Amino acid sequence: MSSVSTPPRLNCNTIAIQLPQDREPQLDVAKMWLAWEGASQALIDRPAHDRPGTQLVWTWGRDARTFDLPAEGREYAVIGRHSECDVVLNADPQLSLRHLLARTIVLDDGAVALRLMSLGASLPFFLEDGIPRWSIVAVGPLMIRLGRYVIGAFPYEPHRPSGGGPYRSPPQLHVEMSSVVPRMVRRAQRTTHVSVMAPPPELSTMAHAGTPNGAGRLTLRREQRDAAVDLQHADLERGVLIGRAERCLDHGLAQVLHNGISRTHLMLLKEHDSLYAYDLCSLQGSYSGDRKVRRCRLSDRGAALQLAQHHPVNLLWHPYSSSADRLH
Secondary structure, eight states: OOOOSSSSOEEEEEEEEEOOOOOOOSSSSSHHHHHHHHHHHHTTTSOSSOOEEEEEEEETTTTTEEEESOOOTHHHEEEEEEESSEOOTTTTSSSSSSEEEEEEEETTTTTTEEEEEOSOOSSSEEEEOOOOEEEEESSOEEEEEETTTTEEEEETTTTOGGOOOOOOOOOOOEEOSSSSSOOOOOOTTTEEEEEOOSSSSOGSSSOOOOOOOOOOOEEEETTTTTEEEEEEEHHHHOOEEESTTTTTTTTTTTGGOTTTTTTTEEEEEEOOOOOOOEEESEEEEEEEEEEEEEEEEOOEEEEEEEEESSSSEEEEEEOOOOOOOOOO
16 A cells, blocks of 8 residues: 555644554554554654643554644644644545544543544444444544544553553453443453444434524524524534534524635534534634634623634524523
8 A cells, every 4th residue: 555645734733653664554453453553652752741631643554643632621633634624634535524523531530531523424433343433432542444544542641651552452442322421431451441422413303493492592693694593402412513514504504604614614512511612623713702712612691703704604602591591
């Protein structure tokens, strides 16, 4: 297999490493782990970190690159083919422009976990069991297949080398279904715990404007146009996409948007008891007042964001705190 003809874009968190010449990742599990072993050994000499996080490693042919994903509130990675993504996988045309969102979180028991979510893409990712996945939370070293790419995730803790590797053989996977992001997991030595979450909600199941019992009302407004839709708590916990792509929420919202809004521009995601807006490496950005934001907490009393600078679209969030709110 030849090397990537157009190397992925590099940014401040991306480091290129060279895999051994005789180890080229294929789609079978054995070759996947050979590729990851070579990449994990390259991480041994990396300096220790002063904060927890995850080292992402992605490979294609003999090309391998890493991305440091610390466990901080504003830190996450958008993975896809688009040149503005944090992790650019531009060698496989099957992948969406913005395909996955990855974020390191620390659970209540101190475990470092990776949350990996599909951004409504039709192509799932796979663990070694070969079952399609769209949303997981993993505690422990992990490897997935995404199209023709192999992506490894090495959790690290403060003052310890990245990933603690090398990993010469795969850890056992303990996979279970979960309706919510776990607050803690029962950990075992050389076992990776994977909580499989529900995929993003089907657009047809989301609430229309005026539906009772919603979490709140989302309104998009531009010049003389506006549209509103009520959202359920379950929708927000799985992630609601805003943008021009067909996989994004519509119910009248699309008529307010224009070509300056990215196809998948923003995601609204409820994490425990708070709602956040994630900018998905959009071209024109998202703003809170005059400040450009990537991840922004939306106040329980309501919030307003601006999508794009030229011909801006205003996003208004009105949470429902009582049944009376739903009647207005």
